[in-house]
Amino acid sequence: xxxxxxxxxxxxxxxxxxxxxxxxxxxxxxxxxxxxxxxxxxxxxxxxxxxxxxxxxxxxxxxxxxxxxxxxxxxxxxxxxxxxxxxxxxxxxxxxxxxxxxxxxxxxxxxxxxxxxxxxxxxxxxxxxxxxxxxxxxxxxxxxxxxxxxxxxxxxxxxxxxxxxxxxxxxxxxxxxxxxxxxxxxxxxxxxxxxxxxxxxxxxxxxxxxxxxxxxxxxxxxxxxxxxxx
Numbered sequence: 001x002x003x004x005x006x007x008x009x010x011x012x013x014x015x016x017x018x019x020x021x022x023x024x025x026x027x028x029x030x031x032x033x034x035x036x037x038x039x040x041x042x043x044x045x046x047x048x049x050x051x052x053x054x055x056x057x058x059x060x061x062x063x064x065x066x067x068x069x070x071x072x073x074x075x076x077x078x079x080x081x082x083x084x085x086x087x088x089x090x091x092x093x094x095x096x097x098x099x100x101x102x103x104x105x106x107x108x109x110x111x112x113x114x115x116x117x118x119x120x121x122x123x124x125x126x127x128x129x130x131x132x133x134x135x136x137x138x139x140x141x142x143x144x145x146x147x148x149x150x151x152x153x154x155x156x157x158x159x160x161x162x163x164x165x166x167x168x169x170x171x172x173x174x175x176x177x178x179x180x181x182x183x184x185x186x187x188x189x190x191x192x193x194x195x196x197x198x199x200x201x202x203x204x205x206x207x208x209x210x211x212x213x214x215x216x217x218x219x220x221x222x223x224x225x226x227x228x229x230x
Contacts, residue, residue: 006121007031009050011041011067012083013059017106021054024110030117038062042070049078051124052117057084057095065095072099079120083108089221093177096222101174119173119228134169136229139206139215141169148206155205160185160198165206168216168226177223199224 008030010021015036022032033050035041038059045053053071057064068080082095085106092103101123102116132143138151143166148155157165163185168176182190203210217225 006052007033007048007050008052008054008117009033009035009041009044010054011035011038011059011064012054012056013037014056017056017083025114025117028114038064038067041067045071045076045078049076051079052120053078053080054083054113054117055080055100057082057091065098068095068098068100079124081113081116081120083113092222093179096175096177097179101171103175116173122228123171123173134172136172136215136227138208141165143169150206157202157205161202161205164195164198165202165226168224172226173228175219175223175225179223181223 006029008021008025010018010025010032011034012018012021013036018034018036022034026032033044033048035044039062041053041055042062055064055067059067064082064084068082071078071080079102080100081102081104082092082100083104083106084091084095095103101120104113104116134141134143140149141147146162148157148162148165164181167181167184178192178195181195182188182192186194199216200210203213203216206215207213215227217227219225
């Protein structure tokens with residue numbers, strides 16, 4: 001999906017933020033829709049689902065967290081990128097665990113935001129049946145054949161390492177919370193220390209320098225993100 005065919009619903013009660021996003025994102029070829037409240041956003045989503053939602057958490061009345069809860073409760077899988085001045089880890093984890101795809105803290109750089117939008121759009125394409133081979137830098141992951149290569153060299157993974165990497169690939173470019181990964185891979189909240197051990201092992205196998213990873217990135221206090229090439 002390219003920018004020219006993608007629509008973005010901007011949900012924010014600050015006219016200046018909506019104006020900035022409308023002007024900048026339209027300049028990148030996106031079609032922009034706007035809502036100043038959570039209820040208006042839900043009404044618009046019911047009539048005309050966009051390709052991406054940029055959602056402020058601090059909305060009057062129906063706040064952003066409740067919007068996410070209702071959207072995901074209704075079965076909607078529209079990608080949601082949270083935009084908020086709330087920079088505490090608890091708020092980020094709550095929004096992501098409820099089903100948001102990514103989180104950008106205000107003030108934000110437009111280049112970063114556009115990269116995040118492109119990332120969730122690429123993820124949509126993968127989920128709609130595109131070729132199930134992920135490539136980023138020297139890393140290649142073939143989800144169908146279960147093959148992992150770094151610089152053309154095949155890498156062997158344990159079952160749990162593969163489960164974690166496959167989950168990261170399917171959500172490449174977006175952050176996954178510790179809780180979400182534990183739930184999907186182990187089926188329980190579990191002990192996050194087990195996850196850290198497996199991620200450390202994956203980095204030893206996939207990263208040129210495991211101490212400065214460029215593929216599996218840490219979102220401090222939240223979870224992990226698999227980096228994608230822009």
